[in-house]
Amino acid sequence: MAQHQSAKKxxxxxxxxxxxxxxxxxxxxxxxxxVETAISSGNQEAAAGAFKLAQPExxxxxxxxxxxxxxxxxxxxxxxxxxxALASTA
Numbered sequence: 001m002a003q004h005q006s007a008k009k010x011x012x013x014x015x016x017x018x019x020x021x022x023x024x025x026x027x028x029x030x031x032x033x034x035v036e037t038a039i040s041s042g043n044q045e046a047a048a049g050a051f052k053l054a055q056p057e058x059x060x061x062x063x064x065x066x067x068x069x070x071x072x073x074x075x076x077x078x079x080x081x082x083x084x085a086l087a088s089t090a
Contacts, residue, residue, distance in 0.1 A: 025066050031057045035079050044086040051079055 002008045031054035038047035058076060061067040 021064075021066060024061065024064060028054075028057050028061045028066070032075065032079070035083075039079070039082050039086065042086060042089075044083060047083045047086060051083055054079070 002011055031050070035047060035050040035054050038050045055076060058067070058072045062069045062072050
């Protein structure tokens with residue numbers, strides 16, 4: 001167990017940050033899942049609408065330091081590609 005006051009404070013701060021970061025990353029995952037669900041259902045309009053809502057959430061995750069910017073760029077690119085593929089199949 002921590003003995004120094006600064007170490008105890010660091011433990012408290014880390015726990016607060018963990019809870020906040022977990023909530024934020026969970027929110028991002030929820031938005032991505034909505035897009036993936038719309039894509040799997042084959043509804044391009046719903047997928048595009050969900051994508052427009054997910055995009056700023058994912059970028060906000062980069063700004064907050066939750067996700068790496070290249071990771072977000074890759075995921076957005078793949079989601080966008082999947083949505084465009086729905087147009088060719090419809």
